[in-house]
Amino acid sequence: xxxxxxxxxxxxxxxxxxxxxxxxxxxxxxxxxxxxxxxxxxxxxxxxxxxxxxxxxxxxxxxxxxxxxxxxxxxxxxxxxxxxxxxxxxxxxxxxxxxxxxxxxxxxxxxxxxxxxxxxxxxxxxxxxxxxxxxxxxxxxxxxxxxxxxxxxxxxxxxxxxxxxxxxxxxxxxxxxxxxxxxxxxxxxxxxxxxxxxxxxxxxxx
Amino acid sequence: xxxxxxxxxxxxxxxxxxxxxxxxxxxxxxxxxxxxxxxxxxxxxxxxxxxxxxxxxxxxxxxxxxxxxxxxxxxxxxxxxxxxxxxxxxxxxxxxxxxxxxxxxxxxxxxxxxxxxxxxxxxxxxxxxxxxxxxxxxxxxxxxxxxxxxxxxxxxxxxxxxxxxxxxxxxxxxxxxxxxxxxxxxxxxxxxxxxxxxxxxxxxxx
DNA sequence: ATTATCTATAGATCTATAGATAATGC
DNA sequence: ATTATCTATAGATCTATAGATAATGC
Numbered sequence: 001x002x003x004x005x006x007x008x009x010x011x012x013x014x015x016x017x018x019x020x021x022x023x024x025x026x027x028x029x030x031x032x033x034x035x036x037x038x039x040x041x042x043x044x045x046x047x048x049x050x051x052x053x054x055x056x057x058x059x060x061x062x063x064x065x066x067x068x069x070x071x072x073x074x075x076x077x078x079x080x081x082x083x084x085x086x087x088x089x090x091x092x093x094x095x096x097x098x099x100x101x102x103x104x105x106x107x108x109x110x111x112x113x114x115x116x117x118x119x120x121x122x123x124x125x126x127x128x129x130x131x132x133x134x135x136x137x138x139x140x141x142x143x144x145x146x147x148x149x150x151x152x153x154x155x156x157x158x159x160x161x162x163x164x165x166x167x168x169x170x171x172x173x174x175x176x177x178x179x180x181x182x183x184x185x186x187x188x189x190x191x192x193x194x195x196x197x198x199x200x201x202x203x204x205x206x
Numbered sequence: 207x208x209x210x211x212x213x214x215x216x217x218x219x220x221x222x223x224x225x226x227x228x229x230x231x232x233x234x235x236x237x238x239x240x241x242x243x244x245x246x247x248x249x250x251x252x253x254x255x256x257x258x259x260x261x262x263x264x265x266x267x268x269x270x271x272x273x274x275x276x277x278x279x280x281x282x283x284x285x286x287x288x289x290x291x292x293x294x295x296x297x298x299x300x301x302x303x304x305x306x307x308x309x310x311x312x313x314x315x316x317x318x319x320x321x322x323x324x325x326x327x328x329x330x331x332x333x334x335x336x337x338x339x340x341x342x343x344x345x346x347x348x349x350x351x352x353x354x355x356x357x358x359x360x361x362x363x364x365x366x367x368x369x370x371x372x373x374x375x376x377x378x379x380x381x382x383x384x385x386x387x388x389x390x391x392x393x394x395x396x397x398x399x400x401x402x403x404x405x406x407x408x409x410x411x412x
Numbered sequence: 413a414t415t416a417t418c419t420a421t422a423g424a425t426c427t428a429t430a431g432a433t434a435a436t437g438c
Numbered sequence: 439a440t441t442a443t444c445t446a447t448a449g450a451t452c453t454a455t456a457g458a459t460a461a462t463g464c
Contacts, residue, residue, distance in 0.1 A: 009416075024318060028233030031453065041418060046454055048416095108314065110378045112230065117378065125382045132383065154383050155401075158376060159369075166368035169375075172316045172323065173367075176331045177338065177360050195361075202408055215442075237427065247444060252428055254442095 010048045012038040018059050022105045026056050027112065060109060061119060067102050068124035070095040071161065072131035081142050086197050093164045093193045100168040132157060148204040163196045216254045218244040224265050228311045232262050266315060267325060273308050274330035276301040277367065278337035287348050292403050299370045299399045306374040338363060354410040369402040
């Protein structure tokens with residue numbers, strides 16, 4: 001069998017599943033569509049993954065991990081607070097730009113199924129807690145120095161996430177109001193990133 | 207028949223449909239569930255609304271209109287620019303707080319069906335265009351006076367909407383990181399509103 | 413011998429309607 | 439006479455599996 005020439009069937013199904021699930025959500029996705037997208041017969045899907053739910057869980061857990069980690073790439077270097085915050089926002093924005101559908105997908109699935117909410121709690125919350133406490137330390141230090149105003153670290157993270165994710169989520173709402181000629185969109189998107197950084201630093205000013 | 211003692215069947219179905227559709231989305235909603243929620247037999251749903259799609263369209267159009275108008279309650283009074291912006295944000299925030307699921311519902315349905323995207327364009331975009339141009343006038347005037355920095359009015363609206371809607375949309379993501387004892391949530395929510403107003407005005411400073 | 417693939421179909425679920433019956437308004 | 443309601447079911451999908459056949463690795 002062509003071992004490496006093409007992706008293996010199992011891999012093809014998984015990739016197709018990611019695409020379709022993220023696009024349509026669990027409920028609206030048909031296993032037949034995933035099979036078609038993967039270019040394999042429908043029975044193969046059940047042969048490798050047994051159930052639709054099984055396949056979904058694999059996809060969902062992977063994506064939760066990915067999204068949760070994207071919030072915090074803060075590699076503590078010998079940089080100033082402002083620089084650390086700036087580059088963290090930049091990194092997060094770039095990730096969201098590469099994966100614009102991910103946030104919405106995960107929020108929707110958490111809302112529609114209690115089990116998914118549990119998966120989120122188990123995987124993402126520990127990552128968050130950890131990162132939030134290190135951000136809290138930085139904030140406390142700066143507040144003591146008088147360089148920023150006090151702010152709840154969770155509020156802070158939520159505001160950053162909001163500013164970065166929402167432009168992509170709400171794109172369809174504003175689509176017909178803009179001159180987004182795709183060529184200009186790239187530029188617009190970079191401006192947005194800069195503006196978000198500016199706004200967050202402004203918000204922190206005493 | 208009890209004309210006014212209870213809601214009529216048609217009304218009961220419509221209200222149940224709103225609830226279930228907004229909660230689960232079109233694809234995941236079963237007409238049997240709507241009937242059950244309304245407390246009527248399943249056949250009644252089809253008797254009054256013929257098809258699931260029909261019923262959905264009525265709900266969707268109503269909600270699109272509602273959401274689109276919520277963005278702009280700017281009654282041009284004899285108030286300052288700052289006051290107008292502040293009260294507009296406040297009004298919008300309060301609306302979102304009363305209807306926290308609405309934004310996500312509409313975004314999802316636009317994403318999953320081209321026809322819904324068309325409905326949004328037909329209903330919401332005219333309302334937006336109208337309001338955006340009046341905001342643009344206000345901004346231009348203030349910019350000329352040197353009281354604010356120049357900003358694209360669509361960007362401006364999108365930022366406000368983002369700051370107001372996202373805390374509610376992303377609530378499940380941050381749920382387990384907070385002390386949200388429901389009694390405290392009301393206070394938190396009011397703080398959030400104030401903070402959003404502060405942030406937007408800050409953003410506009412030259 | 414084991415693993416991968418295919419065709420065919422069982423069984424569950426869901427939308428929609430047919431046809432009968434009850435309630436309401438002239 | 440018309441409108442509203444009910445029960446029963448047709449017809450369309452969709453998930454999952456059974457059972458047969460082909461490919462692969464010792």
